[in-house]
Amino acid sequence: xxxxxxxxxxxxxxxxxxxxxxxxxxxxxxxxxxxxxxxxxxxxxxxxxxxxxxxxxxxxxxxxxxxxxxxxxxxxxxxxxxxxxxxxxxxxxxxxxxxxxxxxxxxxxxxxxxxxxxxxxxxxxxxxxxxxxxxxxxxxxxxxxxxxxxxxxxxxxxxxxxxxxxxxxxxxxxxxxxxxxxxxxxxxxxxxxxxxxxxxxxxxxxxxxxxxxxxxxxxxxxxxxxxxxxxxxxxxxxxxxxxxxxxxxxxxxxxxxxxxxxxxxxxxxxxxxxxxxxxxxxxxxxxxxxxxxxxxxxxxxxxxxxxxxxxxxxxxxxxxxxxxxx
Numbered sequence: 001x002x003x004x005x006x007x008x009x010x011x012x013x014x015x016x017x018x019x020x021x022x023x024x025x026x027x028x029x030x031x032x033x034x035x036x037x038x039x040x041x042x043x044x045x046x047x048x049x050x051x052x053x054x055x056x057x058x059x060x061x062x063x064x065x066x067x068x069x070x071x072x073x074x075x076x077x078x079x080x081x082x083x084x085x086x087x088x089x090x091x092x093x094x095x096x097x098x099x100x101x102x103x104x105x106x107x108x109x110x111x112x113x114x115x116x117x118x119x120x121x122x123x124x125x126x127x128x129x130x131x132x133x134x135x136x137x138x139x140x141x142x143x144x145x146x147x148x149x150x151x152x153x154x155x156x157x158x159x160x161x162x163x164x165x166x167x168x169x170x171x172x173x174x175x176x177x178x179x180x181x182x183x184x185x186x187x188x189x190x191x192x193x194x195x196x197x198x199x200x201x202x203x204x205x206x207x208x209x210x211x212x213x214x215x216x217x218x219x220x221x222x223x224x225x226x227x228x229x230x231x232x233x234x235x236x237x238x239x240x241x242x243x244x245x246x247x248x249x250x251x252x253x254x255x256x257x258x259x260x261x262x263x264x265x266x267x268x269x270x271x272x273x274x275x276x277x278x279x280x281x282x283x284x285x286x287x288x289x290x291x292x293x294x295x296x297x298x299x300x301x302x303x304x305x306x307x308x309x310x311x312x313x314x315x316x317x318x319x320x321x322x323x324x325x326x
Contacts, residue, residue, distance in 0.1 A: 001035045001298070002068050003027075004084075007075040008055060010042040014198055018224050019075055019091045025126045025287035026073075026294065033291060038066055071298045077101070085301050087294075089121070092221055096319075100312040103301050105294075107222040108243035114219060114319050117312040121297065122247075123222050124290030127231060127282050131203050135233045135274040139210040141168035141192075142266065143234070145225040146214070148174020148193075154239075157215035157259060157325050159191055161237070164263035169213065170205055172197050206232040210269050211253075214238035215262065217323040223247065230281035233274025237262050241323060252277045257324045 005023050013020035027037040027050050037050035040061075045052050056064060062082050065072055072086035077100060088104045094115065105119050106112035112120040142162055146153035148171055155174060162169040171193045194205060212229035219242035226236050226247050236253030238244050248255055251273070254265040297307055 001295075002038070002066070002070045003030055003035055003073060003298070004038045004040055004065055004069040004071075005073045005075070006040040006055070006061070006065075008042060008057070011039060011045045011047060011052075017198075021125065021224070022091070022123050022290075023073075023075055025124065026291055028126060029287045029291035030295075032288070033295070035295075038069070040064055071302060073294070073298075087297055087301055087307065090115075090221075093219065093319075094314050096314055096316055098314045102311050103297075103307045104312050105297060105307060106312075109246055110219065110243050111221045112312075114315055115312040116310070116315050117308050119297070119307040119312070121290060121293045122285060123224060123227070124285050124287040125224070125227065125231075126287045130228075130231055131200070131207075133232070133278060134207065135278060137207050140208050141170045142211050142213050142237075143170040143172055143205065143209040143229070144174075144213050145172045145206075145229060146216075152216060152218040154215045154217045154325065157217070157239075158213040159188065160259050161213055161215065161262050161266070162190070163188070164259060165266050167210075167266065168192070170194060170209065172202060172205060203232075206234065209234050211235045211237055211266060211272075213262075213266075214244070215259070215325055216241055216244070217325060218242065219319070219321075220244055227281045227285040230277050230285075233278045235269070235272040235277055237266050239323070239325060249280075252280055258326060 005027055007023055009020050011020050012024050030037050031049045039047060039050055040053045040055050043054040060080055065084055069084050072084050074086060074088040088101050090104060090106055105121055106117060107123055109120055112118055144155055144158040148155040169191045173196055175193050175195055211234045214236055215238050222243050229236060230252055236248045238255055239257050240255040244255055256262050300307060
C-alpha cells in the first residue's frame with residue numbers, strides 16, 4: 001500500500017513534538033510492515049525510511065498528493081475536496097461547534113466520545129529508541145512533563161502536591177522565571193527546572209524519577225507524557241480527566257482531584273511495581289500496534305465504508321465542564 005502522511009510541521013521532532021513523533025513512528029512501522037510511505041510535511045524535513053515532500057501552503061493540498069497514493073492520512077482537519085481516499089487524525093481538543101470529516105480518528109475513547117464518535121486509535125511509540133532500561137536505578141525526585149506555561153497542565157498543582165508530600169520535583173518543560181504565565185519566579189529549591197528537553201537528556205531525567213505528577217485541568221486527549229513516564233517504570237499521579245482514566249489503571253498510578261489524596265498516594269510509591277508499569281506501556285502503547293490499528297481503518301475506508309456513522313462534531317455538553325482541583 002502507498003500511504004501519504006500529511007502534517008504541516010517538520011520531522012523528525014528534536015524536542016517535544018508530540019504529533020511529529022507519533023507520525024514518525026507510524027510511518028516507520030508502516031515501512032517495516034512492507035508499505036511505501038511518503039511524508040508531505042514542512043520544508044527541511046528529512047527521513048531515511050520514507051519519501052519526503054515539502055508541503056507548500058500556497059497550493060491546494062489535493063495537487064500535492066503523489067499520484068500513486070492509495071490512501072492519505074491527514075493529521076489536521078481538511079476542508080478542501082480530496083480526490084484520493086483519506087482519513088484524518090485529530091490529535092488535540094477542538095472548539096465549540098467544530099465538525100469533522102466522517103473518516104476522522106481520535107486518539108482515545110474519551111477524545112472520540114467528546115466528539116460523538118467511537119473511532120479512535122491510541123498513540124504508540126518505538127520503545128527501542130528510548131534506550132536500555134534500568135528499573136533498579138536510584139530514584140531521586142518526581143517529575144512534571146508538559147509545557148509549564150500552559151495553565152491547563154497545572155504546574156502549580158504539581159508543585160503543591162510535592163510540597164504536601166515533602167518531595168522534590170523536576171520540571172521538564174518549564175523555567176524558574178516565566179513571563180508567559182504572568183511574572184512567575186519559583187524560589188522553592190526543592191523544584192528544579194530543566195526547560196524543554198528531549199533525546200538522551202529527557203530519558204536520563206525520566207530514569208531517575210519516582211513518578212509523574214500530572215494534575216491536568218482539562219480533558220487530556222491522550223498524553224504522551226503518560227506512556228513515556230510509564231516506560232521508565234514511573235507511576236502516574238494525576239487528575240481523572242480526559243484519557244487519564246482509561247490509560248492509567250490501579251497498577252500504573254493514582255488519580256484524584258484532591259491534592260491531599262495524591263500527596264498521600266505518592267508517599268506509598270513503593271507499593272507500585274516498576275516492571276509491571278513498564279511492561280504495560282510497552283505492550284499497549286507501542287508503534288507497531290498503532291500502525292496495525294491504523295491499517296485496519298485504512299482498509300475500511302478503501303472498501304468504501306466509513307469510520308463513523310455520521311460526521312463527528314464537538315459535543316458541547318461533554319466538553320464544557322468544571323475541572324476541580326483543590
